[in-house]
Amino acid sequence: MATAVNPTSHPTDSPAARRYNRIGRWLGMADFLVGFVFLIGLLVTGWSGWLRDLAYRWGFQNYSIAVFLYVFLLLVISKALGFGLDYYGFRLERRFQLSNQRLRSWLWDQAKSFLLGLVMISIVVELLYFTMRQSPQHWWLITWALLMGLFIMLAQLAPVLLLPIFYKFEPLDNEDLRRRVVLLSQRAGTQVRGVYRWKLSEKSKKANAALTGLGSTRRIILADTLLDNYTPDEIEAVLAHELGHHVHRHILKSILVQAGITLLGFWAANWALHYAVDQHMFEQLSDFANLPLLALISTVLSLLLMPALNAYSRFNERQADRYAFESITSVAPFISSMNRLAEQNLAERTPSKWVEWLFHSHPAISKRVAAAEAWEREQNAVGFSV
Numbered sequence: 123m124a125t126a127v128n129p130t131s132h133p134t135d136s137p138a139a140r141r142y143n144r145i146g147r148w149l150g151m152a153d154f155l156v157g158f159v160f161l162i163g164l165l166v167t168g169w170s171g172w173l174r175d176l177a178y179r180w181g182f183q184n185y186s187i188a189v190f191l192y193v194f195l196l197l198v199i200s201k202a203l204g205f206g207l208d209y210y211g212f213r214l215e216r217r218f219q220l221s222n223q224r225l226r227s228w229l230w231d232q233a234k235s236f237l238l239g240l241v242m243i244s245i246v247v248e249l250l251y252f253t254m255r256q257s258p259q260h261w262w263l264i265t266w267a268l269l270m271g272l273f274i275m276l277a278q279l280a281p282v283l284l285l286p287i288f289y290k291f292e293p294l295d296n297e298d299l300r301r302r303v304v305l306l307s308q309r310a311g312t313q314v315r316g317v318y319r320w321k322l323s324e325k326s327k328k329a330n331a332a333l334t335g336l337g338s339t340r341r342i343i344l345a346d347t348l349l350d351n352y353t354p355d356e357i358e359a360v361l362a363h364e365l366g367h368h369v370h371r372h373i374l375k376s377i378l379v380q381a382g383i384t385l386l387g388f389w390a391a392n393w394a395l396h397y398a399v400d401q402h403m404f405e406q407l408s409d410f411a412n413l414p415l416l417a418l419i420s421t422v423l424s425l426l427l428m429p430a431l432n433a434y435s436r437f438n439e440r441q442a443d444r445y446a447f448e449s450i451t452s453v454a455p456f457i458s459s460m461n462r463l464a465e466q467n468l469a470e471r472t473p474s475k476w477v478e479w480l481f482h483s484h485p486a487i488s489k490r491v492a493a494a495e496a497w498e499r500e501q502n503a504v505g506f507s508v
């Protein structure tokens with residue numbers, strides 16, 4: 123119960139924050155629905171087969187070229203279908219003064235992410251159907267293993283290859299903060315290889331921080347929108363939280379969880395594809411017109427698992443928060459950084475229970491603040507009794 127608490131550490135959500143998050147949720151659901159209906163439509167109308175035949179004609183009847191062209195056509199159509207919603211999302215950020223990105227820059231980002239998606243999805247799909255042709259019985263296991271290798275490689279390359287496609291990074295040049303990072307890491311008995319300034323301000327007014335990379339590319343990235351506006355103590359609290367993710371090996375654990383889910387997905391896909399072939403929906407397993415069916419299985423699976431995965435992520439976030447409480451001298455800067463983040467990002471401090479349960483990868487800010495206060499009370503109690 124919120125009795126006898128400092129009112130300034132428990133501000134309520136503004137109508138703007140409520141509105142912004144509500145629209146954002148509807149936008150996400152609409153986007154999902156468009157993709158879902160598109161995939162179903164492709165399968166039930168036979169358009170998928172028509173697109174496959176077109177891809178064969180354009181691809182000189184070559185299987186691999188046809189697979190690529192089919193993927194290309196599918197991505198172009200789905201981009202065209204979802205573009206209105208994407209643009210609305212861009213306008214939404216500007217309407218709520220969360221972004222000052224120009225239309226040109228946004229369009230350029232869209233083009234880059236489309237190309238990146240095309241390259242990555244083509245590689246995965248080519249690999250998938252190549253394995254399917256070679257080994258119709260074990261394709262799902264082989265593809266899964268190959269995909270996991272690719273996934274780990276991408277996690278490692280993300281901070282040095284993928285993120286720089288969209289943002290600029292430079293090593294943190296603030297001596298005081300670097301010293302704090304070293305002290306925090308020493309206390310943790312670990313070593314984070316780098317802390318980088320993330321030039322987020324070119325695209326957004328929101329503040330953010332993250333732990334990225336694997337092995338030699340492991341690093342903490344801190345948005346300039348945070349570095350330039352928060353006190354050194356607040357930044358240290360955010361750093362300590364990210365270090366908590368590192369100490370608790372959250373990236374590795376998430377990859378393992380993802381691997382388990384993907385294996386389940388491939389098993390289900392194999393079953394569904396064999397069933398579809400038996401029912402003469404497709405002539406053979408490697409008929410790539412069945413790709414929308416695979417995408418549909420993965421979509422439904424991720425939708426069903428979303429609450430569980432978000433719960434797992436919130437568990438990790440609480441662990442990282444707790445690590446932060448233990449590493450910093452006072453939780454006050456943690457609390458003030460949370461409140462500033464909520465205000466700056468128009469985050470809902472107190473989302474409704476079901477919204478948090480379904481959509482939030484992080485605990486509600488009000489709960490994170492309450493946990494920090496409870497931790498401090500606990501510490502004081504221990505201090506008095508000793």
Ligand SMILES: [Zn+2]
Pocket residue numbers: 363364367439442
């Ligand atoms: Zn976190």
